[in-house]
């Protein structure tokens with residue numbers, strides 16, 4: 124598999140140097156997929172920075188699929204301290220936007236200690252986006268990032284989507300300009316410090332970075348209206364139709380950069396009075412997710428579970444945080460065995476509530 128510019132030798136050398144002091148994750152090829160992998164674990168790592176989406180999103184760096192929260196022994200609790208020295212390299216605009224919203228989510232009510240230690244100590248670096256099949260960030264309002272949403276941004280191809288003049292000019296298609304080599308844009312003091320050893324020219328961020336222009340047929344969604352529309356659609360047959368197709372596998376939530384549900388499991392050790400508590404990713408699409416003590420299930424039917432997923436993203440997160448809980452990355456559609464496309468679901472919601 125050819126990765127072109129991503130294999131830039133100077134970039135590779137720099138990331139390997141950084142890996143001596145940090146845990147550096149980059150999208151890299153494995154078995155035909157892109158996966159965030161640790162630089163330095165193998166010399167043969169094939170970078171795929173500006174390519175198609177990864178299987179698991181970058182959230183796994185700060186909210187691991189499985190982690191220990193604490194151990195206990197003889198009546199004493201020993202908290203597990205998360206690592207806080209991770210650099211995640213190669214996030215697209217929608218992924219950086221999702222990272223900002225996920226962090227807001229993990230902070231706004233009861234701050235999640237383990238997530239925040241990792242995230243606050245982490246460094247994230249974006250990379251030019253060439254758009255991925257099935258993505259739609261312009262519809263969800265996640266097609267733009269500002270300094271502070273990233274520490275560094277690697278502009279691979281001189282795209283005027285780097286809107287430093289604040290003109291609103293966008294990149295993509297034939298609008299691309301050519302540059303002799305990549306350049307780095309610093310969006311924070313930590314990013315600037317890290318870039319001191321980088322082999323590329325460095326600029327300070329002063330404006331928004333936008334995703335490339337979407338296809339002409341793409342229309343934005345009425346995000347402010349969506350909470351009411353989703354609420355009104357409860358019980359509509361569109362959810363039953365989706366339930367007839369959905370396998371209830373949970374893939375859609377696992378690959379989503381903005382899903383964060385988890386469950387905890389206590390494991391006792393072989394020695395008396397010892398054990399540990401783990402936190403593991405969960406999915407609202409699984410039957411057991413809303414089952415409580417006594418066996419009652421608040422969302423017994425698959426149609427209720429699918430409606431719940433969309434209501435969380437387009438109703439509750441929109442109302443509480445002012446942004447849709449969907450970045451428009453298209454990963455859930457790409458990895459869904461039933462080809463359930465959130466763009467079609469929202470189109471159906473708009474249609475059914477238009478005629479209500």
Ligand code: SF4
Pocket residue numbers: 368369370371372373374375376408455458459460461462463
């Ligand atoms: S990935 Fe598709 S089939 Fe699986 S739970 Fe999600 S919507 Fe249903």
Ligand code: SF4
Pocket residue numbers: 375378379380381382436448449450451452453454455456465
């Ligand atoms: S709901 Fe689907 S398209 Fe939206 S952020 Fe999650 S995985 Fe991406």
